[in-house]
Amino acid sequence: MTAPSRQPTAVTSHRTPPVHTHPGEVPLETALLALADPVRQTLVRELAGAGDWERSCGSFDVPVTKATLSRHFAVLREAGLLEQRDAGPKRLNRLRRAEFDERFPGLLDLVLRHGG
Template structure:
């Protein structure tokens, strides 16, 4: 696991929100890509999921008509212990969903 890729992936609010929501679900349920309330259009969302996938932060499964993501929790916990805890705690305190961070073109 490349820490650089991981931190670059988690530097974005939308991506951090995705991982945080997955991490906050202790049952590790698979979620549809569209089920995340992200303030971006489809294409950008696809981009974010790609970055997260390449950083090893999510697994993505193709349904043909749609696709779903899930959290490789054990893998992450083994290589980056404590990380998911940080993310889900940020989610609870409302920082990531509050949209206080970076937004580029808008």
């Protein structure tokens, strides 16, 4: 049967579920580097000001193209700061506040306070 013939496209799709890293496994260096970038700081602050799963990736006001934005989200995921979930064509976001805070107490608050 040759089967459903869903030819492997050799290209990772948008629908590949996002790869997450738990804050508990994140090195301090990774966390600091992730939070040092101004664009990512903005993302984190806007995330903190909204409820879980409220904001989609394209809903953030940052002066970069969507390609760059996508990279920033990946960095935040790898730093254990962000959780993402697919909802239709959109990808919804949640700040992993409690989990990250347990791992690096005070760090997230520091970023939220400065420049807020």
